[in-house]
Amino acid sequence: MRHLRNGRAAAAAVTAAGLVLAACSSSKPATSGNSHAALKIGISLSLTGDFSDPGKNAERGYQLWADTVNAKGGILGRKVQLKIVDDTSSPTQVVTNYQNLITKDHVDLTFGPFSSLLTIPASQVARRYGYAFLEPAGGGPKVFDQHLHNLFFVQPAPVVKQGDVFADYILSLPAAQRPKTAAYPALDDPFASPIADEVRGRLEAAGIKTVYKQIYPAEITDLSPVVSAMADKKPDLVVGGTQADDAYRMVKAMVQLKWAPKLLYLSNGANDPHNFPGNVGPSNVNGIFSSGDWFPSSTTYGNAAFLSAYTAKYGGTAGTIDSTSAEAFSCGQLLQEVAEKTGKVDNATLISTLHSGTWQTLEGNLSWNADGAANSSYVLVQWIGGAMLPVYPPGTARHSPVTTALPWGG
Numbered sequence: 001m002r003h004l005r006n007g008r009a010a011a012a013a014v015t016a017a018g019l020v021l022a023a024c025s026s027s028k029p030a031t032s033g034n035s036h037a038a039l040k041i042g043i044s045l046s047l048t049g050d051f052s053d054p055g056k057n058a059e060r061g062y063q064l065w066a067d068t069v070n071a072k073g074g075i076l077g078r079k080v081q082l083k084i085v086d087d088t089s090s091p092t093q094v095v096t097n098y099q100n101l102i103t104k105d106h107v108d109l110t111f112g113p114f115s116s117l118l119t120i121p122a123s124q125v126a127r128r129y130g131y132a133f134l135e136p137a138g139g140g141p142k143v144f145d146q147h148l149h150n151l152f153f154v155q156p157a158p159v160v161k162q163g164d165v166f167a168d169y170i171l172s173l174p175a176a177q178r179p180k181t182a183a184y185p186a187l188d189d190p191f192a193s194p195i196a197d198e199v200r201g202r203l204e205a206a207g208i209k210t211v212y213k214q215i216y217p218a219e220i221t222d223l224s225p226v227v228s229a230m231a232d233k234k235p236d237l238v239v240g241g242t243q244a245d246d247a248y249r250m251v252k253a254m255v256q257l258k259w260a261p262k263l264l265y266l267s268n269g270a271n272d273p274h275n276f277p278g279n280v281g282p283s284n285v286n287g288i289f290s291s292g293d294w295f296p297s298s299t300t301y302g303n304a305a306f307l308s309a310y311t312a313k314y315g316g317t318a319g320t321i322d323s324t325s326a327e328a329f330s331c332g333q334l335l336q337e338v339a340e341k342t343g344k345v346d347n348a349t350l351i352s353t354l355h356s357g358t359w360q361t362l363e364g365n366l367s368w369n370a371d372g373a374a375n376s377s378y379v380l381v382q383w384i385g386g387a388m389l390p391v392y393p394p395g396t397a398r399h400s401p402v403t404t405a406l407p408w409g410g
Contacts, residue, residue: 040083046089066332095122184213191243333360
């Protein structure tokens with residue numbers, strides 16, 4: 001679950017994309033009926049450019065789902081055919097791609113790209129033509145501010161809600177066991193600092209005193225001054241609104257200064273089972289909390305089969321699977337379930353059916369509000385014994401949270 005880092009470019013890029021979209025002519029959405037022609041699904045992904053790594057991970061998830069369902073005869077007797085085109089990580093190109101997929105390639109359905117930056121203009125194209133838009137990785141606030149009834153974000157909740165599960169855990173503790181003071185360092189990033197702010201608001205309302213709050217620039221390479229300033233305030237809890245690199249730097253600065261709070265939560269970076277230990281040192285991970293939408297150890301619908309199929313097709317181990325692949329695969333799961341329930345696979349049926357009931361995916365059981373934001377919550381994880389394990393809420397936990405001192409804290 002990665003998020004757009006270059007927020008400052010987003011507004012201008014989306015505006016440019018909107019101008020392209022405004023020139024589009026309307027067209028009737030494709031419908032599927034019960035024919036045995038291939039079921040064509042159009043997808044624009046960042047196979048090159050800034051988002052190429054997660055874009056390729058999404059491609060793996062989509063393709064694995066198509067291979068899996070086709071091995072079982074397809075959907076309602078129709079083999080799935082993916083039409084995937086490269087948007088070069090460009091909001092303008094993503095508009096052109098979906099316009100062409102719908103009006104020239106006449107795809108039956110569309111799935112979404114990677115990132116909120118691309119999802120916003122792409123979903124507008126889908127809305128114009130009456131297409132359902134199941135999208136795996138665009139959960140920023142502006143996505144849902146569009147109020148699009150055809151859009152479905154296939155993760156448990158909007159990005160800014162990622163830290164809520166940690167706040168839920170803290171507030172579930174008896175009052176005597178809760179931290180008394182907290183610090184909130186956060187990256188200047190539209191998908192990092194709002195997470196820390198959301199947690200801070202809830203914990204302050206519960207009486208946990210804020211003793212330090214700082215937003216640091218994206219260009220910072222040494223977080224020692226930030227950590228030193230926090231240490232002077234002696235907070236019981238640190239809630240970091242982080243992405244990847246700054247999360248690594250924060251832990252390294254704490255280790256170097258030999259200071260640790262009683263509890264440490266980092267919104268991103270620490271939820272990467274493959275890269276986090278190597279970047280901060282395997283001996284330094286235990287006790288750190290994070291959160292996310294999917295993990296190899298998840299017990300969600302179809303996850304065991306997904307892990308087996310993924311490693312058989314792409315190699316590696318379950319621990320090397322990026323969550324973006326699971327998010328993309330889950331879009332296909334939803335399409336499959338609607339087809340099985342209704343006997344149909346057209347856009348109008350997808351939109352109306354997904355807006356009723358709850359649906360099983362690798363991402364958990366999902367339902368959506370009218371704007372396409374899922375109504376569930378993320379999973380709280382903690383590094384225990386060198387492994388990242390789900391610890392809260394109790395229904396998804398594989399281990400109880402551990403509150404012993406962080407390894408370097410003394």
